[in-house]
Amino acid sequence: MKIDNGQKVELEIAGVFVGTAGMAGGYVSFVPNLGRRPNKVVSAVIDGESAVLWPVKDAEGPFWTARYEIAR
Amino acid sequence: MLALAIAAGIIPFDVPAESGEVSAPRERTAAAVRAQASTVIGNAIPQGAAIWTQPFDPADHAKYVMDWDVFLPEGVKIAEILSIRMSAAAAALGVGVDQTAPFSPIIDSTAGRKVRVFIGVLPENQEAPQFDASGTRLPVSCKIRTNEELPEEFERTWVLTVRQA
DSSP, X not given: OXXXXXXXXXXXXTTTEEEEEEEETTEEEEOOOSSOOOOSSEEEEETTXXXXXXXXXXXXXXXXXXXXXXXX | OHHHHHHTTTSOEEOOOEEEOOOOOGGGEEEOOSSOOOOOOBTTBOTTOEEOOSOBOTTOEXXXXXXXXXXXXXXXXXXXXXXXXXXXXXXXXXXXXXXXXXXXXXXXXXXXXXEEEEEEEXXXXXXXXXXXXXXXXXXXXXXXXXXXXXXXXXXXXEEEEEOOO
């Protein structure tokens, strides 16, 4: 039995978010705290690694949830 | 106990599936159905997901039951819990399933058609503003394997409301 509670990661999206986000199942979730809403595709830094995010606003609640890909 | 379990849960954690008595108040028991209504609950929550009606206060550490009785054909039991997964938003808010004995998930030992989990919130997250007012609805997914000769596997999602109560 696998129990996946996800993990917390340090996320930076310029002008949108800096701080601790949640990551689980190939997605990362955050609540913007720098005043700007994210674009459809954004560059980010997750735990010090460059990444690309495709954020979508959750239909309810303040979270944005994004597919992400770590840049290689 | 839960804090250590979740804090250490950076990697999906393998625990042995166990069985035991599964019981919880009706408001903390929700049934998965075979043909779900196309009710839109929200992004990241599957349509028609079963909803636990009792809200979860962030300071709680309580059992919730995933009822597969309506979903599974008569006579079929849950042989194994394959996985239980929380969402990314739940991870951000420190909401998780307790992985430590005796609170780790179990299959109902009576009829074998229910799964019991204990849910908690990390102490440092319990005052998060996302839990104020109407709170936040979070999906909890459970995947099982049946005891049929040709076993089937199913994953369904339950919805937990976490708010100050």
